[in-house]
Amino acid sequence: MRIVIALGGNALLKRGERVSADAQRANIRCAAQQIADIAAQHEVIIVHGNGPQVGLLARQSDTTPDAAPFPLDVLDAETEGMIGYIIEQELSNALPAGRACATLLTMVEIDPEDAAFGAPDKPIGPVYPETDAQRLARDKGWTFAPGNGGWRRVVPSPHPKRIVEMRPIRWLLEKGAVVICAGGGGIPVTVDQDGARRGVEAVIDKDRCAALLADEIHADALVIATDVPAVFADWGLPTQRPILRAHPKDLEHFSVDLPLARARRQYGDRCGRSRSPSRSDGCDPAAIPNTQNGEATQGKSLKNALSALRFEAGSMQPKVEAACQFSRDPRRRAVIGALSALEQLVNGSAGTLISMQTHGIEYGRTQPE
Numbered sequence: 001m002r003i004v005i006a007l008g009g010n011a012l013l014k015r016g017e018r019v020s021a022d023a024q025r026a027n028i029r030c031a032a033q034q035i036a037d038i039a040a041q042h043e044v045i046i047v048h049g050n051g052p053q054v055g056l057l058a059r060q061s062d063t064t065p066d067a068a069p070f071p072l073d074v075l076d077a078e079t080e081g082m083i084g085y086i087i088e089q090e091l092s093n094a095l096p097a098g099r100a101c102a103t104l105l106t107m108v109e110i111d112p113e114d115a116a117f118g119a120p121d122k123p124i125g126p127v128y129p130e131t132d133a134q135r136l137a138r139d140k141g142w143t144f145a146p147g148n149g150g151w152r153r154v155v156p157s158p159h160p161k162r163i164v165e166m167r168p169i170r171w172l173l174e175k176g177a178v179v180i181c182a183g184g185g186g187i188p189v190t191v192d193q194d195g196a197r198r199g200v201e202a203v204i205d206k207d208r209c210a211a212l213l214a215d216e217i218h219a220d221a222l223v224i225a226t227d228v229p230a231v232f233a234d235w236g237l238p239t240q241r242p243i244l245r246a247h248p249k250d251l252e253h254f255s256v257d258l259p260l261a262r263a264r265r266q267y268g269d270r271c272g273r274s275r276s277p278s279r280s281d282g283c284d285p286a287a288i289p290n291t292q293n294g295e296a297t298q299g300k301s302l303k304n305a306l307s308a309l310r311f312e313a314g315s316m317q318p319k320v321e322a323a324c325q326f327s328r329d330p331r332r333r334a335v336i337g338a339l340s341a342l343e344q345l346v347n348g349s350a351g352t353l354i355s356m357q358t359h360g361i362e363y364g365r366t367q368p369e
Helices: 021-039 051-062 072-094 130-140 166-174 206-216 248-252 260-267 302-309 316-326 339-347
Strands: 002-007 043-048 101-104 107-110 122-128 143-147 150-155 160-163 178-181 187-191 197-199 221-226 231-233 241-246 333-338 352-355 361-363
Touching: 002 021, 002 206, 002 339, 021 043, 021 072, 021 339, 043 072, 043 166, 043 206, 051 072, 051 122, 051 150, 072 101, 072 178, 072 187, 101 166, 122 130, 122 143, 130 143, 130 150, 160 206, 166 178, 206 221, 206 316, 221 316, 221 339, 231 316, 241 248, 248 316, 248 352, 316 333, 316 352, 333 339
Parallel strands: 002 043, 002 221, 043 178, 101 178, 107 187, 221 333, 241 352
Antiparallel strands: 107 160, 122 150, 143 150, 187 197, 231 241, 241 361, 333 352
């Protein structure tokens, strides 16, 4: 089989883990042996995330004295080289002698009019306490959203339209190489009327890019490895349960009417009120928190907005979308699950399997939080 494996940035750097080269290398080393075993029997292409890493570089770049901050497209390229290098080195150590492994810097074309530029939702960087998020939103104009028990910076995440380096990717595959490409979703670029490419301040979701790549190279399977064992219904509630198998159409239309208990947990302590880092007194019950310049964006009612989320925007939602998009062809399947169970994800014995061969949605047992 030809398999695209998408390694999540949060899987390569575990939640709460200090951002360091040693920590990332240790996590990648664990994954590398599993990937090497898979590559012994299959063609393998690796895409990796970069959310924690690109956020760290952005913060470092912004606080360096006497130096202008680097734009996100340049930082995306830095993370492609940085993370790709560690993956390639650890994987080369695990592969049989003579098996080629190559990292390719990859540009990905996006639409400059993509709606994502008006609604940033891709989390990058660390989790900030509310007071720090207040200060950064005020001083730097960054946008924040609640997540992981605090606040994370969110940036535009436009949909990928075309992978620029498809020809060299195919050449490497034809030579039997394990290919590492489109890291962090690739380097976002636009194309002007003269055909010149320009970098864009954004971070493309790596799962959406992995699905596009898998489609372009006619892969048989898309494996999305993250830091949770499966896609869950009622995530964060006592009734949460894993989705074991699903038909892509059914999963695409899956929606949860989230109760007020979760609304309070996710959007504020007070009934029906949301809190933003820059508004300690709460805001209108019809507001969904978005801390761009310290203001909350007025929108649908809280209940309707939460119901429409389906899965977390910028996190599980793009994984589900990518998996469903890829698996619409009955000859292909996608699976979402934990990086630690990578081999089981490939053989279909773990995670959430998404396939046209499945009827409806099959749930596992309730797993209280």
